[in-house]
Amino acid sequence: MIPSHWFRRIVLVLFFMEVGGGILWVATRLAPDPAYKPFMQTVAGLIFLFGFYASAPLAARFLAPVASTDGPLQRRLAGVLASMPVGSPVYLYDHADQQANTVGLGQHHSRIYLTSGLVRRLSDPGLRGVIAHEESHVAERHILGTFAYASCFTLGSYGTNNNTVFLAGFLIFLALRRYFEYRADAGAAARVGKADALAALHELHEIYPLGHGIGGSLS
Numbered sequence: 001m002i003p004s005h006w007f008r009r010i011v012l013v014l015f016f017m018e019v020g021g022g023i024l025w026v027a028t029r030l031a032p033d034p035a036y037k038p039f040m041q042t043v044a045g046l047i048f049l050f051g052f053y054a055s056a057p058l059a060a061r062f063l064a065p066v067a068s069t070d071g072p073l074q075r076r077l078a079g080v081l082a083s084m085p086v087g088s089p090v091y092l093y094d095h096a097d098q099q100a101n102t103v104g105l106g107q108h109h110s111r112i113y114l115t116s117g118l119v120r121r122l123s124d125p126g127l128r129g130v131i132a133h134e135e136s137h138v139a140e141r142h143i144l145g146t147f148a149y150a151s152c153f154t155l156g157s158y159g160t161n162n163n164t165v166f167l168a169g170f171l172i173f174l175a176l177r178r179y180f181e182y183r184a185d186a187g188a189a190a191r192v193g194k195a196d197a198l199a200a201l202h203e204l205h206e207i208y209p210l211g212h213g214i215g216g217s218l219s
Contacts, residue, residue, distance in 0.1 A: 002113055003097035004063035012059055020048045042158040046151055053147040056103035057111055064093040068116050080127050084192050088112050088138050098207050102134045110138040122203050128192045129200025136187025142180040149176055
């Protein structure tokens with residue numbers, strides 16, 4: 001989740017819980033008989049997944065409603081963006097956490113969010129590498145791929161009703177997310193060059209020595 005004030009994060013979590021519960025209740029009530037309830041609940045899960053991923057840009061705007069007012073930092077970011085190919089809007093907002101996130105199912109609805117804490121810690125080459133990494137998620141439709149797999153996983157869980165299959169599917173989901181991160185690293189090198197991509201990785205390693213990463217790009 002995009003770093004934000006704790007109150008906004010709680011409000012958003014409660015909102016999604018209420019919406020998810022409401023969709024599940026309606027789907028259960030629409031079941032023609034009890035035997036159809038599991039199927040209708042699966043349909044409710046798919047509707048919720050689509051709403052969750054499709055509404056991510058709106059959720060991001062709620063979590064980070066105000067752009068950074070740091071003029072020098074904004075000008076520095078603008079200079080970096082002018083020196084590289086970027087198709088998605090890049091939004092800088094003030095937060096002490098050092099993260100970058102990408103939201104949006106489709107390329108035309110995607111947006112990259114950077115915290116001021118991260119931008120201050122990165123050099124210009126490192127910042128280019130991070131932005132190119134996030135842009136690669138957009139160009140290669142990684143968020144759409146994650147949503148598609150999550151939907152298949154939901155349907156498969158209903159069709160098999162097997163704990164082993166459920167666990168295997170969840171592990172594959174984690175592996176897929178990690179694969180997308182490697183693909184984004186490769187895409188960053190192709191977009192801005194290996195030197196900038198490596199600068200980003202080295203600088204991020206200093207920030208997150210345990211390999212925490214740069215944020216929930218695919219969440």
